[in-house]
Amino acid sequence: MAVNNVQKYYEVVSKIVDRTGELIRNRIFAAKTIQTKASNIDFVTETDKEVECMIINGLKTEFPDHKFIGEETAAETNMPLVLTDEPTWIIDPVDGTLNFVHGNPHVCTSIGLYINKKPELGLIDVPIMKFRFTAMQGQGAKLNGKPIKVSGVKELSEALICLEGGNDPALQKRQSVIDNYSTFLPLVHGVRTYGSAAFSLAAVAMGATDMYMEYGPHIWDMAAGYVILQEAGGVLIDPAGGPIDLMSCRMLAASSPELAAEAASKFKQYYPKRDDA
Ligand code: IPD
Numbered sequence: 221m222a223v224n225n226v227q228k229y230y231e232v233v234s235k236i237v238d239r240t241g242e243l244i245r246n247r248i249f250a251a252k253t254i255q256t257k258a259s260n261i262d263f264v265t266e267t268d269k270e271v272e273c274m275i276i277n278g279l280k281t282e283f284p285d286h287k288f289i290g291e292e293t294a295a296e297t298n299m300p301l302v303l304t305d306e307p308t309w310i311i312d313p314v315d316g317t318l319n320f321v322h323g324n325p326h327v328c329t330s331i332g333l334y335i336n337k338k339p340e341l342g343l344i345d346v347p348i349m350k351f352r353f354t355a356m357q358g359q360g361a362k363l364n365g366k367p368i369k370v371s372g373v374k375e376l377s378e379a380l381i382c383l384e385g386g387n388d389p390a391l392q393k394r395q396s397v398i399d400n401y402s403t404f405l406p407l408v409h410g411v412r413t414y415g416s417a418a419f420s421l422a423a424v425a426m427g428a429t430d431m432y433m434e435y436g437p438h439i440w441d442m443a444a445g446y447v448i449l450q451e452a453g454g455v456l457i458d459p460a461g462g463p464i465d466l467m468s469c470r471m472l473a474a475s476s477p478e479l480a481a482e483a484a485s486k487f488k489q490y491y492p493k494r495d496d497a
Pocket residue numbers: 291312314315316317318384385386387414415416417418434436437438441
């Protein structure tokens with residue numbers, strides 16, 4: 221893919237996200253219409269849906285041949301998730317909806333562009349904090365236009381890590397989260413839970429945390445963060461140690477392959493059932 225094409229895609233999507241970021245900033249502390257989805261802690265608001273429409277409609281106008289995988293469209297159509305070789309925008313309009321509902325600022329818009337199933341472009345916008353993480357394949361990762369890098373930490377004993385509970389109340393999963401928290405807390409400097417997969421990936425990419433593991437995230441949670449993390453020098457693998465499968469609902473992000481390997485050897489593993497499987 222020619223660099224100038226990706227640059228054009230970047231410029232178009234950036235302008236759209238300027239508008240969605242403003243909408244999220246205006247809505248986060250206002251009254252919201254809230255519905256539940258797969259569980260009683262899995263929410264969607266009118267803003268999630270509106271932001272996804274703004275992004276898809278804006279991109280479709282410029283790139284009518286491109287494909288789209290969006291969290292809220294997927295939820296409404298219940299179609300199986302298929303990533304083809306066509307240029308495909310993978311969109312999480314509001315990542316951290318539970319935070320958004322509670323007025324907690326860890327809320328992102330996450331957009332990845334994949335071509336031939338390969339990550340080409342990632343953008344994670346954190347509108348309340350006015351942080352925008354971006355990356356294009358082979359060109360490094362940036363925060364608000366300035367280059368970022370992972371910390372490079374190689375050992376758990378020197379790491380600040382992130383673990384997430386997600387919004388699936390399945391007891392076996394909850395128990396694995398609790399068990400992993402208990403295992404890791406005594407081994408590391410500290411454990412954080414941001415409530416946004418995209419923010420958690422971006423935090424590893426900028427060196428603010430050293431590792432992040434979660435059972436449950438979907439392709440739209442990982443698509444942009446994968447590009448940004450790789451371009452910042454980090455790794456994204458399966459929590460058991462193999463290569464990442466963006467459809468597997470599992471991920472382990474780390475500042476170095478050494479740290480990823482040490483962590484993977486210690487996790488109590490859980491294999492989520494994909495809800496479209
Ligand atoms: C969720 C958030 C949360 C993570 C879940 C995601 P959503 O996304 O990223 O931090 O733990 O796995 O589903 O539903 O707020 O877009």
